[in-house]
Amino acid sequence: MTAVQTGTTQAAAAPTLLDRMNSVTRLGLAVLASLPILITLDWVSALTMLCCQFGIFVACRVPLPLLARRTAPLLLVAPIGAVSMALYGRPGGEIHFQWWLVTISDRSLLLAVAVFLRILVLGSSAVILIGGADPTRMADGLAQILRLPARLVLGTLAGVRMVGLFAEDWRTMALARRARGIGDIGRLRRFFTMAFALLVFAIRRGTKLATAMEARGFGSERERTWARPSRLGRADLFGLLVTLAAGALSIGMALWAGTFWLVLWDAT
Amino acid sequence: MITASGWGWRYAGRPDWAVRGVDFTVEDGERVLLLGASGAGKSTVLAALTGVLGGADEGTEEGRLLIDGKHPTRVRGRVGLVMQDPESQVVLAKVGDDVAFGCENMGLPRQEIWPRVHRALDAVGLRVPLDQPTGALSGGQKQRLAIAAALAMHGSTAESAGPGILCLDEPTANLDPAGIVEVRDAIGRVVADRTTTLLVVEHRVDVWADLVDRIIVLGTDGILADGPVAQVLAEQATELLAAGVWVPGVPHPLSPRPVHASARPLLWTEDLTTGYQASRPVGRHLEVSIPKGLSTVITGPNGAGKSTLALTLAGLLRPLAGRVRVAPGLQPEPRQRGRRSSRTLDPADPHTWTSRHLLTRIGTVFQQPEHQFVERQVREELAVGLRALDWPQPQIDRRVAELLETLHLTGLATANPFTLSGGEQRRLSVGTVLATSPALIVLDEPTFGQDRNTWTDLVQLVLQILAEGRTIISVTHDPAYLEVLAENRLVVTATP
Amino acid sequence: MTNNLTNQQRLDDQTTPAPTSRHRWRVVDIVVAAVLGVACGLIFFAWNSVGYAWFTTMDALTPGLGGIAAGLWFLGGPLGMLIIRKPGAAIMVELIGAVVSALLGNVWGITTLYSGLAQGLGAELAFALFAYRNFKLPVALLAGAGAGLGAWTLELFTSGNLAKGPAFLAIYFATTVISGAVLAGGVGQLLTKALASTGVLDRFASGRDGGS
Ligand SMILES: Nc1ncnc2c1ncn2[C@@H]1O[C@H](COP(=O)(O)OP(=O)(O)OP(=O)(O)O)[C@@H](O)[C@H]1O
Ligand SMILES: Nc1ncnc2c1ncn2[C@@H]1O[C@H](COP(=O)(O)OP(=O)(O)OP(=O)(O)O)[C@@H](O)[C@H]1O
Ligand SMILES: [Mg+2]
Ligand SMILES: [Mg+2]
Numbered sequence: 020m021t022a023v024q025t026g027t028t029q030a031a032a033a034p035t036l037l038d039r040m041n042s043v044t045r046l047g048l049a050v051l052a053s054l055p056i057l058i059t060l061d062w063v064s065a066l067t068m069l070c071c072q073f074g075i076f077v078a079c080r081v082p083l084p085l086l087a088r089r090t091a092p093l094l095l096v097a098p099i100g101a102v103s104m105a106l107y108g109r110p111g112g113e114i115h116f117q118w119w120l121v122t123i124s125d126r127s128l129l130l131a132v133a134v135f136l137r138i139l140v141l142g143s144s145a146v147i148l149i150g151g152a153d154p155t156r157m158a159d160g161l162a163q164i165l166r167l168p169a170r171l172v173l174g175t176l177a178g179v180r181m182v183g184l185f186a187e188d189w190r191t192m193a194l195a196r197r198a199r200g201i202g203d204i205g206r207l208r209r210f211f212t213m214a215f216a217l218l219v220f221a222i223r224r225g226t227k228l229a230t231a232m233e234a235r236g237f238g239s240e241r242e243r244t245w246a247r248p249s250r251l252g253r254a255d256l257f258g259l260l261v262t263l264a265a266g267a268l269s270i271g272m273a274l275w276a277g278t279f280w281l282v283l284w285d286a287t
Numbered sequence: 288m289i290t291a292s293g294w295g296w297r298y299a300g301r302p303d304w305a306v307r308g309v310d311f312t313v314e315d316g317e318r319v320l321l322l323g324a325s326g327a328g329k330s331t332v333l334a335a336l337t338g339v340l341g342g343a344d345e346g347t348e349e350g351r352l353l354i355d356g357k358h359p360t361r362v363r364g365r366v367g368l369v370m371q372d373p374e375s376q377v378v379l380a381k382v383g384d385d386v387a388f389g390c391e392n393m394g395l396p397r398q399e400i401w402p403r404v405h406r407a408l409d410a411v412g413l414r415v416p417l418d419q420p421t422g423a424l425s426g427g428q429k430q431r432l433a434i435a436a437a438l439a440m441h442g443s444t445a446e447s448a449g450p451g452i453l454c455l456d457e458p459t460a461n462l463d464p465a466g467i468v469e470v471r472d473a474i475g476r477v478v479a480d481r482t483t484t485l486l487v488v489e490h491r492v493d494v495w496a497d498l499v500d501r502i503i504v505l506g507t508d509g510i511l512a513d514g515p516v517a518q519v520l521a522e523q524a525t526e527l528l529a530a531g532v533w534v535p536g537v538p539h540p541l542s543p544r545p546v547h548a549s550a551r552p553l554l555w556t557e558d559l560t561t562g563y564q565a566s567r568p569v570g571r572h573l574e575v576s577i578p579k580g581l582s583t584v585i586t587g588p589n590g591a592g593k594s595t596l597a598l599t600l601a602g603l604l605r606p607l608a609g610r611v612r613v614a615p616g617l618q619p620e621p622r623q624r625g626r627r628s629s630r631t632l633d634p635a636d637p638h639t640w641t642s643r644h645l646l647t648r649i650g651t652v653f654q655q656p657e658h659q660f661v662e663r664q665v666r667e668e669l670a671v672g673l674r675a676l677d678w679p680q681p682q683i684d685r686r687v688a689e690l691l692e693t694l695h696l697t698g699l700a701t702a703n704p705f706t707l708s709g710g711e712q713r714r715l716s717v718g719t720v721l722a723t724s725p726a727l728i729v730l731d732e733p734t735f736g737q738d739r740n741t742w743t744d745l746v747q748l749v750l751q752i753l754a755e756g757r758t759i760i761s762v763t764h765d766p767a768y769l770e771v772l773a774e775n776r777l778v779v780t781a782t783p
Numbered sequence: 784m785t786n787n788l789t790n791q792q793r794l795d796d797q798t799t800p801a802p803t804s805r806h807r808w809r810v811v812d813i814v815v816a817a818v819l820g821v822a823c824g825l826i827f828f829a830w831n832s833v834g835y836a837w838f839t840t841m842d843a844l845t846p847g848l849g850g851i852a853a854g855l856w857f858l859g860g861p862l863g864m865l866i867i868r869k870p871g872a873a874i875m876v877e878l879i880g881a882v883v884s885a886l887l888g889n890v891w892g893i894t895t896l897y898s899g900l901a902q903g904l905g906a907e908l909a910f911a912l913f914a915y916r917n918f919k920l921p922v923a924l925l926a927g928a929g930a931g932l933g934a935w936t937l938e939l940f941t942s943g944n945l946a947k948g949p950a951f952l953a954i955y956f957a958t959t960v961i962s963g964a965v966l967a968g969g970v971g972q973l974l975t976k977a978l979a980s981t982g983v984l985d986r987f988a989s990g991r992d993g994g995s
Contacts, residue, residue: 100942107947174813218822226811
């Protein structure tokens with residue numbers, strides 16, 4: 020009976036409070052958290068959500084270096100996205116600069132700030148998924164909790180597992196090519212021939228694997244059972260409530276500040 | 288009950304039938320050993336029985352092959368199959384999950400699954416943690432895993448829609464001698480109560496002779512022999528020998544060379560540590576010396592690190608510590624530099640050589656044949672190395688034709704290497720390396736999956752290459768191979 | 784009497800292979816779609832740096848020319864459908880690619896999934912338009928363009944593009960759709976042909992007719 024725990028052992032990284040949630044919940048929460056940000060384009064709601072998110076991550080003991088590593092590229096990307104909005108956003112209010120299609124106005128600058136914050140929020144929300152990314156547990160959750168078809172979920176899982184083997188295959192293939200006397204070609208050409216060969220190899224293995232799965236009774240009419248239970252618990256409910264609260268807070272702040280702007284509104 | 292009447296299958300894109308004119312009946316609970324030459328269609332029969340051969344556009348079926356009167360594709364799950372290639376059957380990322388996978392598909396209740404997983408892993412002697420990644424298993428360990436998965440599905444308490452059928456395709460080909468006994472006994476326990484029908488394909492008759500009731504021999508057109516073990520072996524020995532069956536008690540026709548002692552070493556190691564990651568060394572402090580012109584054979588249990596050592600000696604894997612050294616006669620010219628500028632050439636260290644240096648000096652056959660194939664036709668595959676050496680075309684053609692003949696692959700010259708049978712793939716991969724006749728040849732399990740005839744020709748080829756003064760290192764579990772070629776023997780023991 | 788006969792027929796049927804339908808997903812379809820999805824995800828991930836550099840610079844400096852680089856991100860849809868040829872294949876492969884790209888870590892986070900869905904849907908519609916019977920180059924190009932349309936539409940909301948001027952939107956539309964047709968549809972078709980010629984797609988209709 021104790022053996023039921025197997026297959027769910029955590030990877031080497033120190034567990035965070037997020038790990039108490041089911042992987043499916045984490046995916047769902049990431050989606051849920053993105054919705055209030057997506058429906059409005061304003062800086063108040065985005066900033067509120069950003070603060071909530073970081074507060075939650077820190078409270079859940081997500082290591083700060085990890086957080087920094089994940090968000091660093093965003094600091095590079097977000098300004099560029101903002102510039103685009105500043106230059107081509109629909110003008111409104113005072114116009115500061117105009118040249119051909121470019122118009123910089125009060126309104127486009129405000130939008131640019133919103134876009135900047137928005138990219139930060141949406142990008143960093145993916146941190147919640149880290150560690151929940153064990154494909155086996157995710158598949159267990161998708162099939163048992165969301166009731167997606169087992170055939171689809173497990174077939175996909177088996178295919179996806181090969182990504183873990185790509186690196187290993189790449190090395191073996193490099194060794195084999197070296198042994199066959201065709202390993203001396205230029206670096207770029209070798210990269211592309213090997214990448215293609217790797218794809219061919221993966222498909223070939225996938226084809227065989229499908230046969231092996233059927234040979235073990237997969238895909239038959241019989242109702243399937245699950246060796247690893249995937250359940251929802253108190254942590255999942257708590258996560259849901261916190262996320263809903265953060266979403267409500269950010270929309271509420273925007274409404275209160277009067278900056279709320281539904282993306283569908285076609286303003287002047 | 289399994290009934291075959293005039294059954295045959297031809298793979299799409301192949302002119303010849305893989306099997307044809309097969310007639311037999313197997314009762315529930317019977318135990319059958321299916322024999323036949325390499326390429327006779329044994330794996331094809333098992334795949335058909337499991338219902339995984341594919342639809343009408345993947346091949347042509349003729350005659351009937353039925354399980355209790357039904358086409359195998361309609362009773363999927365009744366038949367469990369352990370396929371020939373252990374590498375391609377790993378479904379999930381962890382050992383425990385992978386064994387449980389089949390049980391889940393059978394609809395077993397959860398509380399029954401995990402005890403079964405433990406029992407099955409114990410039975411095949413795969414003693415690793417349940418959350419061990421399946422990717423980091425040796426060839427033999429993967430084979431044990433595949434068998435454990437099938438055993439767990441077919442444990443005696445399985446309530447299923449009719450008695451189960453267990454098909455095993457060369458289940459012991461990659462196992463060490465102790466493992467063969469262990470696995471055979473485990474399978475014996477599963478079929479002990481006669482509720483499970485057993486079909487085993489294997490070239491070595493002696494392992495299974497005591498367990499099975501009956502032998503069926505596949506020939507080129509239909510069944511060559513069918514009957515109780517002792518009777519068939521006694522009455523039809525000559526036909527069986529002609530078809531490549533390893534008839535127990537009949538020794539193979541080859542004998543060892545007279546060995547001249549005290550050869551000088553061609554390659555040696557200095558305090559070598561092998562492995563894939565620095566944190567998990569596989570072999571430690573190895574002092575190995577390979578005598579020039581002799582055949583060195585490496586043996587040892589599954590997972591002991593034989594393949595890892597072989598790849599390191601061959602200059603493919605980087606040593607984790609220590610060095611591999613090569614005698615001056617084999618070293619490349621120090622000035623002759625390849626384009627691979629990232630490695631600085633040390634002529635005595637094969638890991639720093641270029642791919643072209645290796646080609647004429649050290650050739651390697653991997654344990655997994657498929658890893659090595661780079662072309663779309665068998666013929667092209669054999670020519671790859673010769674092309675890299677800039678041989679003229681007519682000479683390449685001659686050499687390739689010669690090899691095809693020796694390897695019994697002439698009829699498959701234009702086939703895709705990946706569609707060959709297990710034994711054919713093995714011969715081809717050995718052939719690709721022998722083609723360029725490097726001075727030192729490293730062979731990882733060169734004879735698995737061979738029938739008696741192809742085995743003899745393959746070993747003869749190795750002997751011929753030795754006679755040319757070349758040096759050979761082989762990793763093997765094959766006792767017959769050891770008898771002929773263990774001129775120098777290295778035993779690798781598992782490090783705890 | 785009639786009852787007897789149908790029973791008889793049903794019994795007879797049991798000795799023939801289980802029926803398969805052209806649209807039903809086999810296990811091998813699912814597994815290979817997943818493999819293709821992961822492969823596309825890796826391509827996306829690589830393109831996330833190379834392509835994105837172009838995309839963002841062009842986007843910032845020019846009105847909408849950034850779309851030119853976007854096509855490669857739509858590859859999953861056309862490629863998946865050209866190889867698997869089952870309803871839903873375009874969505875599935877593109878979506879898995881997006882998931883992989885997001886999990887490996889990119890700047891779009893969870894919205895990558897929405898993009899994958901929209902782009903896959905766009906490509907899927909093109910094939911559905913031809914009742915999943917035509918997989919030749921023109922349809923592949925159309926599917927790539929469809930994926931571009933899907934992406935463009937989604938970004939009206941997710942990137943707040945609705946708030947940008949009509950000139951920007953028109954240019955961005957043109958570049959995205961053309962880039963999709965060429966880099967997703969065209970490249971997808973080439974890749975399918977190359978794969979078919981290695982014999983690895985023998986278990987698929989696309990492999991048996993040479994990928995077109
Ligand atoms: N997928 C395939 N496509 C085309 N031809 C195939 C395929 N698999 C096997 N064949 C061919 O069918 C014939 C029978 O193959 P099969 O694998 O059944 O042989 P086998 O008796 O199991 O041989 P071995 O002992 O070497 O494993 C061989 O000639 C082989 O080349
Ligand atoms: N690619 C790999 N990455 C990491 N570890 C590996 C890898 N391949 C093998 N190992 C580990 O290294 C050890 C030695 O493996 P190796 O393949 O050398 O064994 P072997 O002696 O050849 O066994 P076999 O007879 O089963 O082929 C095993 O314990 C295995 O778990
Ligand atoms: Mg076989
Ligand atoms: Mg080995």
